[in-house]
Amino acid sequence: MIGNLKNSLSANPGIASVLEPKLKASEAEKTALYSELASFVGDDARVAELREQIEKAEGSLEKLEIQAKEYADLNNLQVARASTKARLALLQADFDSTKLLEADDRLRLVYSGAQFGELNGTLVQSLPNEMPLVRDRRFYTLGMETLLAYYGLDDKHVHVSEDMKNLQVIGRDGVKLIDAPLKDGQFVEVNWFSKWTEPVPEKVNLKKALDFFNEQSFDEYVELVPQILRAALSRVKGLQLPENDSDLPSVLPQLKQKVNEGNVVAANQFMQALAGEIPVKKAPDYEKLHDLYHAISLNFMPPELTAAYNPMCSIYEVHYLDNALFRAEEMLRELRAKSKVIETRLISIRKLLKNLPENHPKAAEFREAIRKGEVIDKQNLAKESIVLEKINDLKATDLFDQFENAIVFVGPEEKTLQDLAPTPFDVKPVPKVSVHGNIVKTLTSGLYLKRFPLWVDHAATLAFCLLLAYFAVYSGAHSHLVQGLSVVLQLIYVVVTFYVFAQSHYVLPVAVPSLAGLSTTFLGVVVTLVLEQKAKGRLKGMFGSYVSQDLVDQMIDSGEEPSLGGEETKITAYFSDVQAFSSFSELLSPTGLVDLMNEYLTAMTNILQEERGTLDKYIGDAIVAMYGAPIPMDDHAYQSVRTALLMQVRQSELREKWASEGDKWPDIVRKMQTRIGCNTGTATVGNMGALDRFNYTMMGDMVNLAARCESGAKAYGAYIMITEETKDASIATKDDIAYRYLDKIVVKGRTQPVAMYEPTGFMADLGQETQDCLDCFQQGIDKYLLQDWDGAMEMFEKAKELEPNKPGITPGVKDNPSMMLIERCMAMKWNPPGDDWDGVFVMTSK
Structure with missing residues (x-):
């Protein structure tokens, strides 16, 4: 005492x-x-x-x-x-309660006034509070100054080369510590090594939880708690976590740094709210969640502090751990002070007891006091052991060891301090203190940004642009793929620049070549469009008058133009001619004849072009066309036959129209009929004529045969006659047209016989009478080829009554195939061809 x-x-x-x-x-x-x-x-x-x-x-x-x-x-x-x-x-210090003093060649801002007590005359506690009056050294950026302080050097150890292109820091032992390239004689380009920090899941969820709590979205707030607790507890070494989130609070007492009872209660209440045992509004508030997380965090190293590039932690985490350590050490001091007091008192009582006789009444009382004191002392020692273990556990987190022999930058994260900015790796603003950290990393690692000479950049940009321009205007084979390659090439260039930078720290220009490449590609595309428009205009001028617009567009899209002089290709030749056109010329005035032909040819040409035919020429009333050129067609034979049938239907409609117009047209116009011939084979197609005046046309034996088909149809009373090649090729494409065999003939000017057929209509449109006609006609042909003239005539007579075109009924019709074959059979009967006859009829006229 x-x-x-x-x-x-x-x-x-x-x-x-x-x-x-x-x-x-x-x-x-x-x-x-x-x-x-x-x-x-x-x-x-x-x-x-x-x-x-x-x-x-x-x-x-x-x-x-x-x-x-x-x-x-x-x-x-x-x-x-x-x-x-x-x-x-x-x-409350202001301008009047402070003053400037000059001392030791420095200008200092100090407190001035008795109200400051012992602090009167000392430096104010805000920065900057002093500055040198004499500039006796060079001052560098904070990162450089930090390194000099770390190495224990001053500015005299910093050397700049005479050409101002290099900065070196030489150690006291003469070893070169830093050798940095200078830009513009004074700058070192800062290399950037990583993002500011990788997100920590539980801290991200903590921020979300705060937002949900402030928004009173309590369901979402409570749902985040198990994720936060599980993520935090999983960082504690040696701690086994339960599978169910509801059991997470049960592991809290196992932590070395014990959480207090309030934290455990809060954790259980969160689980009860999550299970619906209590209303979510009754769950603990965010402050308790925040306190619970930080109580758990005392058991592991802050995850950001172990990052590879930017190890960091908040001052709050340091303070939280330091405060816990301070409280534990304060408790230890108090326990030791109590133990010392008890020990002092025990010494005094033992002295008194020593001077008393054994049987003295007070001796027993002193011995009891000694016993109680020793019990209390043991209890204090046990408490000291527990507190000491807690202190050791707190120190075992190695938090403060991370700062040993390290350069530590302290900077604000608060947005209101306006010390945030985006970085090459961070879109969202991060603390600008990262700039100083990357300066230190750049200088100590020696990984400086490197650049090629400016002329290399310019040459590379020029070559890149020329290559892209070539790709953009390329119009050869696979031009679309090549042009698309220009875009791919630009993407590859961007990827390569980043790869080269990542591997060698060489900075290749990205924006200038890319934008220049885009501009060049755009100009190339414009040039290509202009050239294409010119080509389209040229093709329209060349083919627009006799080829459909769709076909012209197809030719342009294909990029294939017919070559001058012609080329051999398989086509179907088409010829049509108005029956007895000379009579029209006699009965119509020139103007009327022109009007009639314009209307007729317009209607026929429209069908021709709708069916993708190519108009070769008009020869008076005749139409010459081709299918399969200049653009190849797999179905050219079918399209030619289809065109012939559609033209006959359209002509029937025109006859009805002309008949309805009264006396405008003579009777012959109302009876107009057209004969059509088609043949399929290989012909020479191309621009033919003089060098300065030519026409896109066709030539060849198969073309002449098509013309003979048209003129020869008259001998059979038919209005469409095609060769067997055309019929077979048409059926191979689509079998929806009915044909009948007419004859095998040798046309004038040829020696080889050709089988001739008449397309009689689309199968879907054939009536029963027409089908019966075709059956009778085919039976007559079979008997005709067997030289059964009477049997053939009998079948042709039956077919004659069923023919779709009947003289006196169908306008302009004077005969039909059945009538013509009857006459043929009669002539053959009177003049038989002989037993070796092969069914070929030789025509003596065109």
Whole structure:
């Protein structure tokens, strides 16, 4: 007790001046009483009297100790009040309460006024608070200055080359520590090594939880809690986590850094809210969730602090751990102080007990006091062991070890401080302190940005643009693929530039070549479009008058133009001619004839072009066309036959129209009929004529045969006659047209016989009478070829009555195939061809 009182008095001189005389008197009195007590061991009455006086003396000492404590508390309050007034004065410091002083060649801003107490005349606690008056050294950027401080060097160890292209830092032992290339004689380009930080899942969810809580979206807020707890607990080494989220609170007591009871209660309440046992609105608030997470985080290293490139942690995490460590160490000091007090008291009691006889009444009381003191001391020692273990566990997190022998930058993350900016790796603004960190990394790693000479960049850009221009205007084979390659090439270039940078830190230009390439490609596309429009105009001028617009567009899209001089290709030739056209010329005026032919040829040409035919020429009333050129067609034979049938249908409609127009047209116009001939084979097709005046046309034996088909149809009373080649090729494409065999003939000017057929219509449009006609006609042909003339004539007579075109009924019709074959059979009967006859009829006229 006296020792504690003396310690209090020595720490408080003001109190000592008041209480120290009393303390000395009481202490002297107590000592005298103990001496007197020892001299009267045998006299119990005197001993009892002396003990009573000792107890009074000890009571006086206890009162003195209470007074000393009260005086100490009062003194502490006065000191705290003075300190608070001084801090308040610091916060209220303004221009009038500060002043500038020159000292040691520096200009300093200091506090000025009695209200600052001991801080009067010291530097203000805001930066900047001083600056040198004499510039006796070079100052570099913060990152460079930090490195110089780290190496223990000054600016004299920094050397810049005479050409201002290199900066070197030489150590005290002459070793070159830094060798950096300079740009513009003063800058070092900062290399960037990584993003500011990788997101930590539980911290991301903590921010989301705060947003949900503020928005009062309590369901979403509570649902995030298990994710946060599981992610945090999974970072604790050696901790086995339960599969069910509801059991997560059960592992909290297993943590080395114990969470308090409030944290465990909060965790259980979160799980109850998640299970619906309590309303989600009754779940703990965000502050308790935040406190629970940080209590768990004391058991593991902050994940950002172990990052490969930017190890970091928040000041809050450092403070949280430091505060926990401080509280544990403060508790340890208190326990040790109590143990020391107990030990002091035990020593005093043992001394008293030593001076008493064994059978003294107070001896038992002293021994009991010693026993209780030893029990309390053991309890304190056990508590000390627990607290010491906690301290060791806190230090075992190695948090503070991460800062040993390291350069640490401290910077704000708060947006309101406006010290944030995006980086090459971060779209969202991050603390600008990262710039200084990357300066240090660049200088210490030696991974500097490298660039090629400017002329290399210009040459590469020019070559890149020329290559893209070539791809853009290329019009040869697979032009679309080649032109598309220009876009692919630009993407490849961008990828290559990033790859080269990542591997070698060479900075290749990206924007200029890419934009120049895009511009060049655009110009190339424009040039290509202009050339295509010219080509389209040329093809339209060449083919537009006799080829459909769709076919012209197809020719342009294919990029294939017919070659001058012609080329051999398989086509179907088409010829048509108006029956007895010379009579029209006699009966119609020139103007009327032109009007009639314009209307007729327009209708026929429209069908021709709709069926993808190519108009060769008009020869008066005749139409010459081809199918399969200049654009190849697989179905050219079918399209020619289809065109012939559609033209006959359209002509029937025109006859009805002309008949309805009364006396405008003579009777012959109402009876107009057209004969059509087609043949399929190989012909020469191309631009033919003079060098400066030519026409796209066809030539060849198969063309002449097609013309003979048209003229020869008259001999059979048919209005469409095609060769067997055309019929077979048409059926191979589509079998929806009915044909009948007419004859095998040798046309004038040829020696080889050709089988001739008449398309009679689309199968879907044939009536029963026409089908019966075709059956009878085919039976007549079979008998005709067997030289059964009477049987053939009988079948042709039946077919004649069923023919679709009947003289006197069908306008303009004078005969039909059945009638013509009847006459043939009669002639053959009177003049038989002989037993070796092969069914070939030789025509003597065109």
